[in-house]
Amino acid sequence: MTQLTSAPSRGAQRNAHDADAAEPAVQIRQLNKHFRRRDGSTVPAIDGASLDIQDGEFIVLLGPSGCGKTTLLRSVAGLETPDSGSITVRGKAVFDSGTGANLGADRRGLSMVFQSYALWPHMTAAQNVRYPLENQKGARQGRAVMNQRVAEALEAVGIGDLGGQYPNQLSGGQQQRVALARALVNNSKVVLFDEPLSNVDAKVRESLRIELLAMQRRFGFTALFVTHDQAEAMELATRIAVLDRGKVQQFGTPDEIYARPATEYVAKFIGNTNELSGRRADGGYETPLGLVRTPQDVGERATVLFRPEHAQLSRERPEAASALAGQVVAVLFMGTHTEFLVRSGETRMRIWVSGRSTDFAEGDEVWVGLQEPDVMVFPRQDHDGQPEGDD
Known part of the structure; x- marks a missing residue:
């Protein structure tokens, strides 16, 4: 078999x-x-x-x-x-x-699963899955063998009992499973x-x-x-x-x-980041919020990034490598974490604390602490995507 x-x-x-x-x-x-x-x-x-x-x-x-x-x-x-x-x-x-x-x-x-699933509307789920077997190059398998493979493919994706249903009788998730079964049926x-x-x-x-x-x-x-x-x-x-x-x-x-x-680009596209502009200084990069310490040197001007979950909030100046002062302007409970929106001048930072946190409230003066390994620094780009020259 x-x-x-x-x-x-x-x-x-x-x-x-x-x-x-x-x-x-x-x-x-x-x-x-x-x-x-x-x-x-x-x-x-x-x-x-x-x-x-x-x-x-x-x-x-x-x-x-x-x-x-x-x-x-x-x-x-x-x-x-x-x-x-x-x-x-x-x-x-x-x-x-x-x-x-x-x-x-x-x-x-190759097999392919399309965004729209590309199921034939006039065919049942089983007929859609059997289609590539009936149209494959070379010697065609017997109908009994094809039916067995179709049944196994539908069972493998959890819809073994829906082979006789037409696409318009299936939910979006079930249609997706049919499309996947069709991709798997010929062992691609x-x-x-x-x-x-x-x-x-x-x-x-x-x-x-x-x-x-x-x-x-x-x-x-x-x-x-x-x-x-x-x-x-x-x-x-x-x-x-x-x-x-x-x-x-x-x-x-x-x-x-x-x-x-x-x-x-990758740093900003994957996950969330806070962004500061920086100019090279002794020990790191000077930003509008203060010195951000880092051993990285990417040129005179840089974009300084850090992720919301990598910063620490405190009422007193922390002993972290970098300490940025600000004020809490919003508190949002997101389920998995609490987001604090911290403003310093014209700059806003998003800081995440795991779970529900009531340690800080709107209007509180706070410090944002950063450790050197959590700081990402990249050459500052001009409008054409090229690094800016040194002044």
Whole structure:
């Protein structure tokens, strides 16, 4: 009996990745894609993107609308033709501008889950899942084998009893499961996801994330997943590629992306930050709120960032490396934390304290303490995105 294959544990997958012994499941090299505007000008959708994706990884392409993440995914899928570069899937060149290789989407050995799910409305859930088996290249399997595989795929995603339902009889979450079952039914080793959770409500989306990650661990497919949701990326990803205007700004683990952002753009896009302008001074950078101590030296002018959860509030001047004075102007209970909005002059800072905190109230004079490891410093950019020159 044919069955959906299982895979090693997530830990085993990480160890395999750390060993770096296997050929990448997907390799992208210097990929470029431009779109032409109506006025004749061109805009880069993908700008020199290079990624190595290992077997069993869950890679998330993250960025705002228009950053190029979906174009990159569609290029891997064969739904967009890049201008130059190369894409290799499990050792096979599916696109190479140098050799002229450009395999069709149906010959790349990939499955894809679309944002809209792309289910045939006149087919039942089971018929939608069976569709790729009926249309696959090569020898076609017998109907009994196909039906067995469809039943197993529907059962694997938790809707084994809904095979006879039509898409308009299913909830958004159930439709998403049908689309995922269709992607898994032919044991594809690489599955592409184009924001598949964006059409369901927040509670269902959170549940589906957990289920999706569990299924990816169980079946061991390599996932390439597009989203603009930072929390989704942090929860799902083995590694995250943060994109901006077609460029991969940073490619690393969620911890690396959050704790050690490579650029100011990444630091601001992932999580929340407080921002101060600084000028180089003895021991750090002088800001409108006082000296922020840091061993980092990125030039005469800098953008100084710190995250709301990394600062400490106190009534007395703290012994922290840096101490900034201000006044509490708002207190917001957010459930997991309490947010204090602290104002100093024209500058406002958001400070988070875990849980419900009643230690400070509106109007209280407070100090904001910062430790050196929690300060992020980047060269201050001019309006063209270039570092400002020294005065």
